[in-house]
Amino acid sequence: xxxxxxxxxRRFLRQTAAIGATFGGVVATRDALAQESPLxxxxxxxxxxxxxxxxxxxMPSPFEKNVVRRGRKDYRMxxxxxxxxxxxxxxxxxxxxxxxFERSHGGVPEVDPAQHRLVIHGLVRQPLIFTMDDIxxxxxxxxxxxxxxxxxTSQGWMNRPAxxxxxxxxxxxxxxxxxxxxxxxxxxxxxxxxxxxIAEGADSAGLNRSIPIAKCLEDTMLVxxxxxxxxxxxxxxPLRLLLPGWEGNMSIKWVRRxxxxxxxxxxxxxxxxxxxxxxxxxxRQFTFVMEAKSVITDPAPERPLRAHGFMEIRGIAWSGNGxxxxxDVSTDGGRNWRQAELHDPVLNRALTRFTLPWQWxxxxxxxxSRAMDExxxxxxxxxxxxxxxxxxxxxxxxxxxxxxxAGDGKVTNxxx
Amino acid sequence: xxxxxxxxxRRFLRQTAAIGATFGGVVATRDALAQESPLxxxxxxxxxxxxxxxxxxxMPSPFEKNVVRRGRKDYRMxxxxxxxxxxxxxxxxxxxxxxxFERSHGGVPEVDPAQHRLVIHGLVRQPLIFTMDDIxxxxxxxxxxxxxxxxxTSQGWMNRPAxxxxxxxxxxxxxxxxxxxxxxxxxxxxxxxxxxxIAEGADSAGLNRSIPIAKCLEDTMLVxxxxxxxxxxxxxxPLRLLLPGWEGNMSIKWVRRxxxxxxxxxxxxxxxxxxxxxxxxxxRQFTFVMEAKSVITDPAPERPLRAHGFMEIRGIAWSGNGxxxxxDVSTDGGRNWRQAELHDPVLNRALTRFTLPWQWxxxxxxxxSRAMDExxxxxxxxxxxxxxxxxxxxxxxxxxxxxxxAGDGKVTNxxx
Numbered sequence: 001x002x003x004x005x006x007x008x009x010r011r012f013l014r015q016t017a018a019i020g021a022t023f024g025g026v027v028a029t030r031d032a033l034a035q036e037s038p039l040x041x042x043x044x045x046x047x048x049x050x051x052x053x054x055x056x057x058x059m060p061s062p063f064e065k066n067v068v069r070r071g072r073k074d075y076r077m078x079x080x081x082x083x084x085x086x087x088x089x090x091x092x093x094x095x096x097x098x099x100x101f102e103r104s105h106g107g108v109p110e111v112d113p114a115q116h117r118l119v120i121h122g123l124v125r126q127p128l129i130f131t132m133d134d135i136x137x138x139x140x141x142x143x144x145x146x147x148x149x150x151x152x153t154s155q156g157w158m159n160r161p162a163x164x165x166x167x168x169x170x171x172x173x174x175x176x177x178x179x180x181x182x183x184x185x186x187x188x189x190x191x192x193x194x195x196x197x198i199a200e201g202a203d204s205a206g207l208n209r210s211i212p213i214a215k216c217l218e219d220t221m222l223v224x225x226x227x228x229x230x231x232x233x234x235x236x237x238p239l240r241l242l243l244p245g246w247e248g249n250m251s252i253k254w255v256r257r258x259x260x261x262x263x264x265x266x267x268x269x270x271x272x273x274x275x276x277x278x279x280x281x282x283x284r285q286f287t288f289v290m291e292a293k294s295v296i297t298d299p300a301p302e303r304p305l306r307a308h309g310f311m312e313i314r315g316i317a318w319s320g321n322g323x324x325x326x327x328d329v330s331t332d333g334g335r336n337w338r339q340a341e342l343h344d345p346v347l348n349r350a351l352t353r354f355t356l357p358w359q360w361x362x363x364x365x366x367x368x369s370r371a372m373d374e375x376x377x378x379x380x381x382x383x384x385x386x387x388x389x390x391x392x393x394x395x396x397x398x399x400x401x402x403x404x405x406a407g408d409g410k411v412t413n414x415x416x
Numbered sequence: 417x418x419x420x421x422x423x424x425x426r427r428f429l430r431q432t433a434a435i436g437a438t439f440g441g442v443v444a445t446r447d448a449l450a451q452e453s454p455l456x457x458x459x460x461x462x463x464x465x466x467x468x469x470x471x472x473x474x475m476p477s478p479f480e481k482n483v484v485r486r487g488r489k490d491y492r493m494x495x496x497x498x499x500x501x502x503x504x505x506x507x508x509x510x511x512x513x514x515x516x517f518e519r520s521h522g523g524v525p526e527v528d529p530a531q532h533r534l535v536i537h538g539l540v541r542q543p544l545i546f547t548m549d550d551i552x553x554x555x556x557x558x559x560x561x562x563x564x565x566x567x568x569t570s571q572g573w574m575n576r577p578a579x580x581x582x583x584x585x586x587x588x589x590x591x592x593x594x595x596x597x598x599x600x601x602x603x604x605x606x607x608x609x610x611x612x613x614i615a616e617g618a619d620s621a622g623l624n625r626s627i628p629i630a631k632c633l634e635d636t637m638l639v640x641x642x643x644x645x646x647x648x649x650x651x652x653x654p655l656r657l658l659l660p661g662w663e664g665n666m667s668i669k670w671v672r673r674x675x676x677x678x679x680x681x682x683x684x685x686x687x688x689x690x691x692x693x694x695x696x697x698x699x700r701q702f703t704f705v706m707e708a709k710s711v712i713t714d715p716a717p718e719r720p721l722r723a724h725g726f727m728e729i730r731g732i733a734w735s736g737n738g739x740x741x742x743x744d745v746s747t748d749g750g751r752n753w754r755q756a757e758l759h760d761p762v763l764n765r766a767l768t769r770f771t772l773p774w775q776w777x778x779x780x781x782x783x784x785s786r787a788m789d790e791x792x793x794x795x796x797x798x799x800x801x802x803x804x805x806x807x808x809x810x811x812x813x814x815x816x817x818x819x820x821x822a823g824d825g826k827v828t829n830x831x832x
Contacts, residue, residue: 039535039545039672042527048494048620049523053650055484058514060473061653063529064646068471078464091641092558092593097512098474099645107465111458113479119455129455139728142508142759142769173644177508204464225507227643228589229515230480234469237477256455312555343558345761353558 060098064089069099070165077205079107082149084169087295088302093316093351094144095172097227102234103149103170103248106205111254113238116202118222122259125189132238135222138179138187143221143244144350146173146318148290150247150274150395157391159382161401161413163301168401171318173351176242178223181216184258194260198267199241202254209250210264211243215288219244219349222255245320245349246288247395249274279390290320292379293398294327294354294371305360305409313340313356319373320349326372327354333366333402334381340369360405366414368402476514480505485515486581493621495523498565500585503711504718509732509767510560511588513643518650519565519586519664522621527670529654532618534638538676541605548654551638554595554603559637559660560766562589562734564706566663566690566811573807575798577817577829579717584817587734589767592658594639597632600674610676614683615657618670625666626680627659631704635660635765638671661736661765662704663811665690695806706736708795709814710743710770710787721776721825729756729772735789740768742788747774749782749818750797756785776821782830784818 060067067090071083082103085095102108113132121127149170153161161167185197190213197216200208211220221242224231231237236253243251249269264270264286276284294317299305313331317324323346328337340354354369371379382399389396404414476483483506487499498519501511518524529548537543565586569577577583601613606629613632616624627636637658640647647653652669659667665685680686680702692700710733715721729747733740739762744753756770770785787795798815805812820830 039533042531042618044525044527045618045620045622045672049520049525050649051495051523052485052487052489052497052499052518052520054486054489054497054499057476057484058516058648058650060513060645061647061649062526063653067645068473069468070470071468073468073470079467081468081470083468083470090644091556092591092644094510094591094644096643096645097476098514100474102468104465104468107467109460109465110478111460115458117455133722137723137727139773140507140730140771175508175510202458202461204461206461227512228506228508228510229476229483229512231477232474233466233477234474237479256461306549307553311553314556345763347761355556357555 067099069102069169071169077106080105080205082151082170084165085172086165086302087168087171087297087316088164088300090297093173093353094227095174097174097229097232097235100172100174100226100232100235101149101170104203104234105207106203108234109203109254110233111202111238116238116256118239118256118258120184120188120258120260122198122261123191123194124260125191128188132224135179135239136224138183140177140179141221142175142177144173144175144347145242145244146171146349146351147242147248147251148318150249150287150290153293153397153401154394156382156397156399156401157386157393159413164295164297165302167413168295170248174226175228176221176223177225177228178221178242181220181222181241184222185216190260193262196261196264198257198259198261198265199252199255200257200259201252202256207249207252207269208265208267209252209269210267211250215243215246245290247274247290250288274395276389276395277392279392287396291396291398292319292321292324292371292373292377293317294369294379295401296329296367296369296403299367299405299411300403301411301413304411305405308360308362311358311360313358313367315354315369316351317354317369317371318349318351319371319377321377322374323348324352324371325374328370329354329356329367330370331358331365331367334368337370362407364407365405366402367405368400370400483515485518485585487585493522496521496621498567498586500581501588502581502718503584503587503713503732504580504716506713509589509769510643511590513590513645513648513651516588516590516642516648516651517565517586520619520621520650521623522619524650525619525670526649527618527654532654532672534655534672534674536600536604536674536676538614539607539610539678540676541607544604548640551595551655552640554599556593556595557637558591558593560589560591560763561658561660562587562765562767563658563664563667564734566665566703566706569709569813569817570810572798572813572815572817573802573809575829580711580713581718583829584711586664590642591644592637592639593641593644594637594658597636597638597657600638601632606676609678612677612680614673614675614677614681615668615671616673616675617668618672623665623668623685624681624683625668625685626683627666631659631662661706663690663706666704690811692805692811693808695808703812707812707814708735708737708740708787708789708793709733710785710795711817712745712783712785712819715783715821715827716819717827717829720827721821724776724778727774727776729774729783731770731785732767733770733785733787734765734767735787735793736765737793738790739764740787741790743770744786745770745772745783746786747781747783750784753786778823780823781821782818783821784816786816
């Protein structure tokens with residue numbers, strides 16, 4: 001069910017004149033429109049348009065040139081840093097490949113697919129080396145999954161997110177095509193004492209992570225295509241791992257090595273980095289799953305309110321533990337909650353759209369969304385999360401995001 | 417169910433050595449791989465990679481530069497023609513926006529969204545003009561649907577398709593976001609005697625089509641986003657119609673006018689064009705629905721076979737009448753058929769992936785796929801289709817596509 005209820009339709013209907021008046025749109029009179037051509041004929045109708053872009057890869061309209069990835073460079077290593085998906089300008093659940101977030105620790109390698117090799121060795125019956133042609137011949141799957149950096153929304157620990165892009169932009173969603181890792185492991189033959197897989201990338205950082213064998217056999221993919229086309233260079237071309245629902249750095253890009261072992265490798269990426277400093281001075285390690293989260297993307301700092309009357313609150317929700325079961329929305333700072341509509345298809349470990357009709361009459365309002373996944377887990381508030389994990393942490397922030405709407409329609413983050 | 421059966425896995429396992437030997441990949445020995453670094457360290461691992469593409473819209477790898485739209489220009493009008501999606505190089509069910517097919521009758525207009533207006537008038541209670549801001553405020557939906565030109569696979573009438581791209585490339589699939597047209601019609605109030613909607617584009621061709629009101633109320637959308645981002649200019653930026661499952665030209669791009677009427681307008685696009693010449697000299701008009709079709713995309717002319725042994729036959733199937741129910745595949749010219757696996761999610765009026773494991777031992781083979789949709793309709797053979805519709809037709813060809821595999825692995829179209 002994705003159409004509005006009769007009640008909200010009637011409410012919207014009564015608002016029509018106000019929309020036109022406020023937005024500068026003209027609600028034409030019956031007389032004016034009785035003529036055949038009440039519209040001004042715009043200049044682009046009067047001349048032939050641009051030629052077909054034959055032989056070129058298509059690009060967005062020049063009017064959308066500000067919808068790009070932005071973020072932070074990390075000068076400790078050339079090419080390293082992260083740039084974010086502009087969710088405050090997007091609609092739907094698929095992230096176009098050209099806007100998928102980038103997180104790199106050693107820049108983007110220019111891998112020649114004809115030269116690329118994947119090795120599987122260690123505790124296996126038969127070590128193997130694969131070309132890309134070999135990999136593509138295996139039985140294939142296509143799955144829509146989100147991919148999220150464990151540092152996504154990390155500004156929330158300091159409660160200072162500025163925009164949806166800068167707070168929630170280390171998150172993207174694609175249709176991924178490749179082969180189940182279990183198929184490849186089956187081919188090599190996993191030894192009974194192999195309980196971890198150490199995966200290594202071909203980038204200059206040589207990023208490597210230890211993955212429990214159970215996740216490898218459950219739903220991990222070796223991916224070579226994203227949104228129908230070959231993986232993008234910054235997303236791991238020509239081959240990457242994808243661990244649905246787990247922190248993004250484990251989905252090793254440009255993957256070249258899979259080593260089966262009886263112990264985790266304790267690499268710098270799971271000791272010096274990607275661990276969580278707790279209030280008692282200890283660190284949480286191997287915190288793999290990205291827990292349930294949601295964010296309102298409209299209205300949002302990128303999308304202020306420009307008129308009173310009917311509107312639709314829209315957002316996205318996701319969980320590394322499965323499907324989203326329910327999203328509630330509050331427009332009064334969390335005192336009252338209404339259940340939002342979830343839009344089909346609600347897929348496993350994928351972005352789910354939610355919407356809720358709302359009448360805004362110009363009053364200041366504090367809006368927020370709260371996701372629940374199919375395990376029953378409920379997205380916490382900032383206070384609840386900080387009470388357990390403190391504020392020295394950099395990763396796995398997943399608290400409710402409040403947006404303050406001012407009387408003039410401007411939207412900002414507030415402490416709540 | 418998207419993993420292979422145990423049986424096919426075992427078959428593949430026995431082929432492993434052959435794959436390595438034939439493709440030039442190395443099936444490493446246990447001894448060589450007992451060392452920590454059996455792989456050559458490639459040059460891109462030895463130096464920092466490229467910087468993040470901050471502020472830029474991302475592009476495919478230079479190694480994929482041949483994966484672009486190609487097609488035919490139509491010199492009768494500047495900017496007109498059609499260029500096709502390279503399905504012979506794609507994988508999955510989403511078409512990336514930069515590769516969505518283009519069909520234009522007057523070039524691509526450069527529409528300023530701030531200046532664009534949509535009018536609804538004619539047999540309505542309240543004529544209305546909307547800005548883009550108005551449109552976006554209405555309750556929104558996101559749906560994955562295919563979009564197909566009625567001229568797609570028209571080379572089949574002459575039985576001369578060359579590649580998947582040039583035969584089946586006037587077909588794409590996106591996640592579309594917008595508002596249900598029924599919501600907008602509800603706002604204007606459709607008069608009881610309004611049985612058709614005449615939709616007109618803002619391009620220089622002023623393409624306009626008559627749409628039965630039932631389709632408008634059933635599932636037609638006013639779309640402003642595609643694969644999460646704003647519509648691409650060549651696909652109707654900033655606003656288009658989308659009639660799921662119906663011939664593409666009716667999904668009016670750059671839509672500026674919706675006029676409710678009691679009769680179809682009999683525009684040149686539904687009289688001089690987009691009608692079908694039948695063997696008896698009459699013409700079929702208003703043939704809206706794109707009936708069930710399928711095509712094998714691997715192997716295909718773009719993807720010859722390069723090794724004997726296990727492989728996976730892969731393709732896509734779709735129907736304008738609903739969900740795909742079943743796809744059968746033959747590897748012996750249609751004498752014997754095996755049921756292919758359909759991959760989730762199987763969505764309404766959307767591309768559905770199918771796969772079938774196959775052993776190829778170097779014998780010449782004639783492979784083909786046959787789709788059945790949920791209405792029970794079965795994709796016809798070329799002979800069956802031509803027997804009814806003749807060969808003077810240009811549109812709505814949907815016959816089974818046979819590919820001939822030669823002993824050297826080359827794949828070509830044949831008459832079958």
